[in-house]
Amino acid sequence: xxxxxxxxxxxxxxxxxxxxxxxxxxxxxxxxxxxxxxxxxxxxxxxxxxxxxxxxxxxxxxxxxxxxxxxxxxxxxxxxxxxxxxxxxxxxxxxxxxxxxxxxxxxxxxxxxxxxxxxxxxxxxxxxxxxxxxxxxxxxxxxxxxxxxxxxxxxxxxxxxxxxxxxxxxxxxxxxxxxxxxxxxxxxxxxxxxxxxxxxxxxxxxxxxxxxxxxxxxxxxxxxxxxxxxxxxxxxxxxxxxxxxxxxxxxxxxxxxxxxxxx
Amino acid sequence: xxxxxxxxxxxxxxxxxxxxxxxxxxxxxxxxxxxxxxxxxxxxxxxxxxxxxxxxxxxxxxxxxxxxxxxxxxxxxxxxxxxxxxxxxxxxxxxxxxxxxxxxxxxxxxxxxxxxxxxxxxxxxxxxxxxxxxxxxxxxxxxxxxxxxxxxxxxxxxxxxxxxxxxxxxxxxxxxxxxxxxxxxxxxxxxxxxxxxxxxxxxxxxxxxxxxxxxxxxxxxxxxxxxxxxxxxxxxxxxxxxxxxxxxxxxxxxxxxxxxxxxxxxxxxxxxxxxxxxxxxxxxxxxxxxxxxxxxxxxxxxxxxxxxxxxxxxxxxxxxxxxxxxxxxxxxxxxxxxxxxxxxxxxxxxxxxxxxxxxxxxxxxxxxxxxxxxxxxxxxxxxxxxxxxxxxxxxxx
Numbered sequence: 001x002x003x004x005x006x007x008x009x010x011x012x013x014x015x016x017x018x019x020x021x022x023x024x025x026x027x028x029x030x031x032x033x034x035x036x037x038x039x040x041x042x043x044x045x046x047x048x049x050x051x052x053x054x055x056x057x058x059x060x061x062x063x064x065x066x067x068x069x070x071x072x073x074x075x076x077x078x079x080x081x082x083x084x085x086x087x088x089x090x091x092x093x094x095x096x097x098x099x100x101x102x103x104x105x106x107x108x109x110x111x112x113x114x115x116x117x118x119x120x121x122x123x124x125x126x127x128x129x130x131x132x133x134x135x136x137x138x139x140x141x142x143x144x145x146x147x148x149x150x151x152x153x154x155x156x157x158x159x160x161x162x163x164x165x166x167x168x169x170x171x172x173x174x175x176x177x178x179x180x181x182x183x184x185x186x187x188x189x190x191x192x193x194x195x196x197x198x199x200x201x202x203x204x205x206x207x208x209x210x211x212x213x214x215x216x217x218x219x220x221x222x223x224x225x226x227x228x229x230x231x232x233x234x235x236x237x238x239x240x241x242x243x244x245x246x247x248x249x250x251x252x253x254x255x256x257x258x259x260x261x262x263x
Numbered sequence: 264x265x266x267x268x269x270x271x272x273x274x275x276x277x278x279x280x281x282x283x284x285x286x287x288x289x290x291x292x293x294x295x296x297x298x299x300x301x302x303x304x305x306x307x308x309x310x311x312x313x314x315x316x317x318x319x320x321x322x323x324x325x326x327x328x329x330x331x332x333x334x335x336x337x338x339x340x341x342x343x344x345x346x347x348x349x350x351x352x353x354x355x356x357x358x359x360x361x362x363x364x365x366x367x368x369x370x371x372x373x374x375x376x377x378x379x380x381x382x383x384x385x386x387x388x389x390x391x392x393x394x395x396x397x398x399x400x401x402x403x404x405x406x407x408x409x410x411x412x413x414x415x416x417x418x419x420x421x422x423x424x425x426x427x428x429x430x431x432x433x434x435x436x437x438x439x440x441x442x443x444x445x446x447x448x449x450x451x452x453x454x455x456x457x458x459x460x461x462x463x464x465x466x467x468x469x470x471x472x473x474x475x476x477x478x479x480x481x482x483x484x485x486x487x488x489x490x491x492x493x494x495x496x497x498x499x500x501x502x503x504x505x506x507x508x509x510x511x512x513x514x515x516x517x518x519x520x521x522x523x524x525x526x527x528x529x530x531x532x533x534x535x536x537x538x539x540x541x542x543x544x545x546x547x548x549x550x551x552x553x554x555x556x557x558x559x560x561x562x563x564x565x566x567x568x569x570x571x572x573x574x575x576x577x578x579x580x581x582x583x584x585x586x587x588x589x590x591x592x593x594x595x596x597x598x599x600x601x602x603x604x605x606x607x608x609x610x611x612x613x614x615x616x617x618x619x620x621x622x623x624x625x626x627x628x629x630x631x632x633x634x635x636x637x638x639x640x641x642x643x644x645x646x647x648x649x650x651x652x653x654x655x656x657x658x659x660x
Contacts, residue, residue, distance in 0.1 A: 101544075103544045
C-alpha cells in the first residue's frame with residue numbers, strides 16, 4: 001500500500017487533517033533538504049512535498065522562483081534529489097511527493113524517472129504544467145510501479161474536466177485555492193468551499209488545498225473544507241531569510257501548523 | 264493546405280498544451296471561440312477590413328534591384344512587411360487576436376515582447392479597439408529597445424519590466440503567463456509568435472498566413488511563376504510560418520528558415536534552437552528547446568532581441584523533422600553586414616531580425632543562375648535597431 005493512502009487512512013481514523021509542507025529541494029543545498037525533511041517529520045508533517053527546481057517556474061511566485069534559483073546555482077538535479085530521497089528513506093517513513101515541472105522529468109526519461117523514483121522511495125509526483133490531457137504517458141507508467149500522480153484542480157476547472165481529472169489522480173486531489181501562482185496571501189478565498197464540494201462529488205480521494213496558505217490560523221479555517229492543507233512559500237521564505245537556523249525555524253512553524261490543524 | 268494540427272494541437276509529435284490546470288478552461292474557450300470566428304463571415308470581413316484600411320495591406324513584393332545586382336545571381340524579391348503600420352509583420356496577428364478578444368468579451372489584454380515590435384503591435388491594436396493593455400518586457404530588452412518602450416507608453420500601454428531569469432523574451436513570457444493565471448477571468452493573452460500552447464501556434468500562423476498568400480499571388484503576377492526559394496528569419500517563428508504556410512504544398516519551392524547564431528554555433532552564445540536544441544517542453548508546448556541534459560533552459564544570445572529565444576514554434580519542429588523546411592543560421596556579424604548592405608543597395612533599413620534572412624539570401628544568390636527567384640520576408644524595419652547598430656560601428660547618435 002502506498003504511504004500516502006496509509007497516511008490518510010490513519011488520519012481519518014483519528015479525525016485528523018494532514019499538514020503538507022513544501023520546500024524546494026536543494027535550497028540552499030541538498031544536505032539541508034535532508035535535515036529539513038527529518039526535522040519537519042519530527043514536527044508533525046504528515047506528507048512532505050519536495051520541489052524539483054526548473055529554470056522556468058511559470059506557476060510559481062517570487063519566493064519559490066528565488067528558491068529555485070538558489071537551488072540551481074548549487075547544481076541540484078533530479079538525479080541528485082533522488083539520491084537525497086534514498087538517504088532520507090534510511091531513517092524516515094514520511095510519505096514523500098515530488099513537485100516537478102514536466103521538462104526535467106521528460107529529459108530524465110519517463111521510464112527511468114518512474115523506476116528510480118520508486119526505488120528511492122518517492123510516493124507521489126505532482127506536475128503543475130502537465131494537464132490531464134497530456135498525462136497518460138506518465139500516469140500509466142507511474143501507476144504500474146505504484147507511484148502516484150497527484151492531479152491539480154483549480155477554481156476555473158469545469159465539471160467535465162473535474163471528472164476526467166479525478167479518473168487520472170491517485171493519492172489525493174490538490175485544489176489550487178486561487179487563480180494565480182504560488183505565494184503567501186492574506187485573505188482566505190471564499191471559492192474554496194465551492195471547489196472542494198465540487199471535487200467531492202466526483203471522487204472519494206482525499207482533498208488537499210494549497211497556494212496562498214500563509215499562517216496556522218488561516219490553515220485551520222481552510223481545513224474545515226478539506227483533508228489536507230499544503231503550505232510552501234511561507235516556509236521557503238524562512239529559508240531565504242535565515243541561513244543559520246532555518247531548519248529549526250521551519251520545523252517550529254510546521255509544528256504550529258500541525259497543532260492549529262489538530263486544535 | 265495540410266490539415267494540421269490535430270484536435271489536441273499536435274503537429275506530428277510537437278505542440279500540445281503544457282500549462283497549469285487553471286489555464287486549461289481558458290485555452291478550451293479560446294480554441295472554441297477561434298474555431299467559430301474562423302468560420303464567421305463578419306469576423307473575416309472585419310479582419311480583412313483592418314488589414315487593408317489600417318495596416319495598409321497588401322504589402323508590396325519589391326524586386327530588390329540593388330541587392331540583386333550586388334549579389335550577381337538570383338533575383339531577390341523582398342516581401343515588405345516593414346511597410347506595415349507599426350513597422351513589422353506583428354500587427355497582422357494582433358489585429359486578428361484582439362478582434363477575437365473583443366468577441367470573447369475580454370476587457371484587458373497582456374503580451375510579452377522581445378524587440379518590442381509585438382508589444383507595440385499589441386498596444387496599437389489595444390488602443391484601436393479600446394482594451395486596457397499591459398506588456399511584459401525583459402529588463403535587458405527594455406534597455407536595448409528604449410524607443411519601442413516609449414512608443415508603447417505613448418499608445419497607452421503599461422510596460423512592465425521583467426527582472427527575473429535572463430531578463431529577455433522568455434522571462435517576459437513566463438511573467439505574462441503568471442499574470443494570465445492570476446487574471447484569466449477578464450484577461451486575454453495575446454501571444455506574439457507561433458509558440459505557446461494550442462491553439463496559439465495554429466491561430467498566429469493563420470493570422471500571419473496573409474503574408475504568404477499575398478507573396479504567392481504577387482510573384483505569380485510579377486514573374487508568372489513560383490519562386491525557387493522563400494527565406495525568413497526564425498525566432499519563435501511567426502513571420503516564417505506566415506510566409507511559408509501558403510507555399511507548403513508547392514513542393515518545388517524550397518523554404519529556408521534562418522536562426523540567429525549569435526557569436527557562432529560553437530560559442531554557446533546563440534539561439535539556434537532547431538540547429539542545436541532537442542525536443543522538450545517550454546512555455547506550453549513540446550518543441551525543440553535549447554536546454555541542458557537536465558532539461559534546464561540554456562542562456563541564449565542574439566544581437567537581435569526579437570530572435571533571442573530558446574524555443575521555437577512546434578510547427579517548425581515538425582517541418583524540420585519532415586524535411587519540408589531547411590533551417591540554417593546567421594551570426595550577429597553576418598546579420599549586421601546584411602543590414603548595412605541593404606541600406607546602401609536599395610535604401611531600405613531592415614530590422615536586425617530580418618537581416619538574418621537577408622544574410623542567407625546574400626550567401627545563396629551568387630550560387631544561383633539569374634533566372635532563379637528568391638523571396639526574402641523583410642519582416643520589419645530597422646529604425647528600432649539604429650542604436651544597436653551605432654554601438655556596433657562605434658558611432659554616436
